[in-house]
Amino acid sequence: MVFYFVSTAVQPSCALFMGEEKHENEELIKWGWPEDVWFHVDKLSSAHVYIRLNKGQVIDDIPAAILEDAAQLCKANSIQGNKMNNIDVVYTLWSNLKKTPGMEVGQVGFHKEKDVRKIRVEKRINEIVNRLNKTKVEKKPDLRFEREQRDCAERDDKKRLLKEQKEREREEEKRKKDEAELRSYDRLLKQTNMKTNKDDDGNDSDDFM
Template identity: 50%
Template sequence: MVYYFTSNTVSPAAFIYVGKDKVENEELIKYGLDEDFHVDNLSSAHIYLRLDEEESWESIPKPLLEDCAQLTKANSIEGNKKDNITVIYTPWSNLKKDGSMATGQVGFKDQRKVKKIHVPQRENPIVNRLNKTKVEKFPDLRQEKENRQKELRRRDKAAQLARQKEEAKVAKERKEKAWHRDHAYDDLLSEDAVASSSNQDRDPDFLDDFM
């Protein structure tokens, strides 16, 4: 089971989700798509944020970041009881998992891609607002990931075909311009043009016109 929350601090609204337990967390780690939040040095649920394609994990709006941090704190047995905790977040792609780690435990491939947020205390208005949007679902995470990857491949292929079409169009236009440039004087050098400019077939008195 996965719990989904809606944050209306941004427009369009953002979706935040979390596994019901460490087993579900393991599935989210395996088939995740987006950002991961959890309490630094304390056990907590892994909170995920689904970003729009145009958004970067490094520029998440502050109100949305605070929603994620508060939800992370609220879903940590230890962290929820303490003040002045640190919540860390990183792209899902930066999560590292190996066989020596416990269920739900993760590491990071690159510490430079890990950011921190200081949370002074639990903000009940934020947590209560998010809990009112809470929805329980039983998603097929593997299928969702496969569908997402298939859609991205389709878009990449469409973009590649569009680029190739545009490149072919530009190449054709350049070729046509080059042909016109190279043959700009063809009409002047044609037999009729040469004949019309020759004095050979002109009337002997044609010079009288200039007198």
């Protein structure tokens, strides 16, 4: 089961989601999207919370209010972290998550530690947690299918963009060719006019008896 939440801290609203337990977390790790940003309480057990960026967005584009919502959701869903003040929540892009064969179910590492960010959570803010929990929806999605559909759409977009680029290149090539032919035709006309004027000596007249 995957839990979905809606953050209205910004407009337009933002979706957050997390696995019910470690097996769902494992599936989310396996079938995550390149646009997904992963959140977890640092050095403590907690839920794996995700947000999904829009295309073209980067991790630094995430509004502070959304970071706070995701961090509060992590803290509220951490047995130890929920009881503590001044904890850190780490977050990074899904693509930076590293899974090795020896790791336990739901456990992850990082490819690059420098790409991991932190946000300090001083205390639980019930107003935020309650607001998010009111939007909570339970679903059992086919994560693999959703990822495959996403990848298929991306390939179609790349094909479309490549086709449009080639079409622009053909049009540009045709434009340059037409311009070259026009310049060549203009030169021919000028040369013809110059020859006609030179050959005409002005004595072209008939003699009458």
